[in-house]
Amino acid sequence: MKLRKVTAATAAVLALALSATACGSDDSDDADSGSSSGGGTIKVGIKYDQPGLGLKEPDGSFSGFDVDVATYVAKELGYAPDKIEFVETKSADRENAIARGDVKFIAATYSINDERAEKVNFAGPYLLAHQDLLIKSDSDITKGTDLNGKKLCSVTGSTSAQNVKDEIAPEAQLKQQxxxxxCIAALQSGAVDAVTTDDSILAGFASQDKYKGQFKLAGLKLSNENYGIGVKKDDTATTDKINAALTKMVSDGSWQKAVDANFGPAGYKNEPAPKIGDIVS
Incomplete structure (x- = not known):
């Protein structure tokens, strides 16, 4: 997760994607064709290691908000749940997985930004997340500057913690895992005072049964992260169908139900469902 500002260029790309079908498109990549291998199934990219968002369970099933969104979208594209093949797509390989045709679309905490929008189409956004802090339930941390002199954890290679140190709490002690x-285990043991990344990711971890009641989100909204669904570049037919599915998911109540089921136990105060093409910078 990175602190990024999304410019008007990305919004323009999304607007073009939304309007292209109205102008007529003879895109040969049928949105309902499934994966490149065909066979009446569809391959969808998700994360396998993010509780509350995209998690592969020990029994081989999948759970999380992104999984629920992807399942709903696939249903609207004509695929029953047993016709969905979930494929692990790590952050660094998402654009390549789409370009190669490994997956039809990706729903994997995929923040929309200008650089990515040059390589893939984005449907959505379907969730507005923010960088935040996860702290113990009895923590006295109430604002970013309270981290001065305290230990802050994030994953190796992430800029989240460094951005907090550079911009908010220069005396914070960074710990990388x-x-x-x-990081969550270190917070539980008291080895660190806070963990930082997207609030949706933090809420997902905190909602696990083994952590219920132990942690809370600080609610600081340190950045805006507009989660979108990645589609092959210029595949306007699929992009438009996914946008229609997301709009329906919100209107029929399924979106809020998925938010409550996956993030509710952590006291996650979600933003209202974003409007399609509405990028918050």
């Missing part, structure tokens, strides 16, 4: 699970 290989993954957020390790």
């Amino acid at each position: 290989a993954g957020y699970s390790e």
